[in-house]
Structures are given as structure tokens and as C-alpha cells.
């Protein structure tokens with residue numbers, strides 16, 4: 001009962017690709033138009049109806065964040081509030097614009113940005129706040145928007161983990177200022193790599209649309225009508241951050257499977273919760289899996305001093321685990337900026353452990369993982 005099954009490795013996360021995605025890619029290859037065209041337009045339209053707001057697709061979630069920041073005018077000398085406990089992509093997207101990521105502490109239970117702590121770090125250079133929807137949860141978004149309003153900050157939600165999640169019955173991305181999603185290989189849905197910006201601000205959206213194609217104005221419209229821009233104007237810095245038809249073809253099929261894929265994630269997370277609750281040393285995230293679609297399943301193990309030993313223990317039993325994340329304010333590139341301490345983040349960083357979660361995890365896998373974890377914590 002303590003080996004998952006002979007020779008099987010339970011992966012921490014994985015893409016879940018079926019014949020529909022494979023056929024869609026073959027279709028693009030057969031048609032011979034691999035760049036940005038009809039499939040990207042179709043994927044954007046499908047996402048637009050999914051969110052009820054306009055969408056621009058780009059090459060990665062990180063590109064979505066960077067372009068969204070640039071579209072609201074973030075650049076040199078500006079400061080952007082962001083929780084330290086996030087993927088380095090959040091930080092890099094901010095520093096890519098020339099702005100300074102200001103690392104904020106987190107709430108000890110939810111591991112989401114601590115809004116009171118963030119407020120203390122606001123200066124006259126602060127222009128935006130980037131909450132990170134860690135694990136797929138969004139926390140007290142109303143309070144965060146209230147803070148943003150009070151200080152006249154733009155909000156860019158790093159919703160890379162939260163595709164499909166809802167807040168007060170409304171889909172993340174379907175309300176608020178700007179939300180950015182990732183479709184990289186292991187996210188709730190994938191387009192191979194990819195990402196998107198969702199906002200009702202059409203000025204921001206049209207800047208993102210131009211900036212993803214080297215700043216060539218209105219190039220998107222031309223490509224969607226199968227034309228090229230031989231004569232064009234460029235009036236701002238752009239990047240080559242567009243999405244390809246191959247990626248969009250995968251994304252379109254994954255979007256159609258969203259209910260199926262999210263149902264497994266939700267039910268496995270609920271099973272983890274039910275098997276691990278009431279364990280003295282194990283602290284669960286306060287997530288409502290009917291509201292959110294979990295991207296990762298994280299526990300905090302009280303008293304754990306780093307994850308080396310426990311990760312090795314799980315690997316011996318054929319199970320991969322993860323650490324989401326190393327705090328960014330301790331990385332060489334970002335630790336130069338000394339600010340207020342981040343005690344909750346630094347404590348959590350030693351105690352968090354991510355257990356396997358993806359659409360191919362079985363109930364039996366979850367049961368084995370939980371009994372191994374309980375055994376480990378009991379020793």
C-alpha cells in the first residue's frame with residue numbers, strides 16, 4: 001500500500017493532451033499556416049466569450065504580465081507591489097519594464113498577499129499592485145481593490161494559477177482591472193506555451209495587441225484577415241510575443257475540455273483535504289474547491305525546516321513533490337532592495353510542500369500520498 005504501483009512515478013504536474021488536441025495540431029500543420037492567424041483569432045474569441053471580456057493572446061503568461069504592465073505605462077522608476085511567494089515570472093515581468101518589484105508579505109493561512117502589509121510598502125513611486133492567485137485562490141479581492149482605489153493603483157492580477165476560478169460567483173478575469181493567465185504546459189489548460197491578457201480597458205488591450213507584434217500598429221487585424229502589413233507605422237517599443245496557430249489550436253481544444261479537466265482537479269483536491277484534515281502538524285489552505293479550480297495542492301507542515309528530506313522520502317516511494325516557491329526577495333537579483341522584513345513568507349517557505357495534482361492523478365494515488373505524508377509527520 002505504500003508504493004503507488006510498480007514502476008510508476010506519480011508526477012507533481014503534467015500536461016493532459018488527448019486526440020482532439022493532436023488532431024487540431026495536425027490540422028494546422030496540414031494547412032501550412034503556422035504563425036499567428038485564424039486559430040489565434042478563434043481562441044481569442046472563445047476566451048472572450050468565456051470571460052465576457054476582450055482577450056489578447058500572447059506567447060507566455062510572463063509576456064502577458066509584462067505587456068499588461070507596459071500598457072498601463074509602468075516603467076523606469078516605478079514600483080509595483082507583489083507577494084514574494086510567487087513564481088519568479090511575476091518579478092521578472094515587473095523588472096523587465098524597468099520598474100521595481102516591491103516584495104510583500106503573505107497571509108499565514110492563505111499564502112496570498114497580505115493587504116495590510118502591502119499598504120505599508122506604498123510610496124509615491126507605487127503605481128500598481130500584482131496580487132498572485134496562488135494555488136487558484138483569490139483571497140479578499142474586494143479589499144485589495146479597495147486599497148488600490150484608495151491609492152490610485154492599477155491592479156494586474158497574476159491569475160496564472162486561477163484559470164476557471166470564481167470569486168463571489170464571477171469568473172476571475174470577468175471582473176476587476178486586468179487579469180493575466182498562463183497556458184504553459186502544466187497549467188489548468190495549456191496551449192503548449194502561451195498566455196493571455198483579459199481586461200475591459202480597450203486602450204490597454206489594443207496596446208498589448210500592437211506590442212506583441214513588435215509594435216506594428218494594427219498588425220493583428222491584418223493577420224486575422226490573412227494579410228501582411230507591408231506598409232506600417234511603429235510608435236512604441238514592442239516585442240515578438242505573439243501566439244502561434246499551433247499553440248492556439250491546442251488551447252481551443254483544451255478550453256472545450258475545461259469542465260472535465262477542472263472537475264478532476266477539484267475532486268482530487270477535496271479528497272486531499274478530507275484525508276489530511278485534523279492532522280496536528282498539517283495545515284491546509286482555506287480553499288473552497290467549489291469556487292476555485294486548484295492548479296497546485298499545497299500543505300504547510302508545522303516545524304518543517306526545509307523540504308530536502310521529505311522530498312527525498314516521497315521520491316523513494318515514487319512520488320514527485322514540489323516547493324512553490326522560494327521567496328523572490330531572497331534571490332540575488334532582487335535582494336538588493338532592502339525593505340521591511342517578510343517574516344511570514346520566510347517561515348512559510350520552510351514549511352510548504354506541494355503534492356501531486358493534475359488530471360491524471362487517481363484517487364488511489366491521493367490516498368497513498370496522504371498516508372505517506374501522515375506517516376512522515378507522525379515520526
Ligand SMILES: *Cc1c(COP(=O)(O)O)cnc(C)c1O
Pocket residue numbers: 060061062063086087089090132158160161181182183184193194195
Ligand atoms: C506559470 C506562471 C507564470 C508565468 O506563466 P508562463 O506562461 O510560464 O510564462 C506567472 N506567474 C505564476 C504564478 C505562474 O505560475
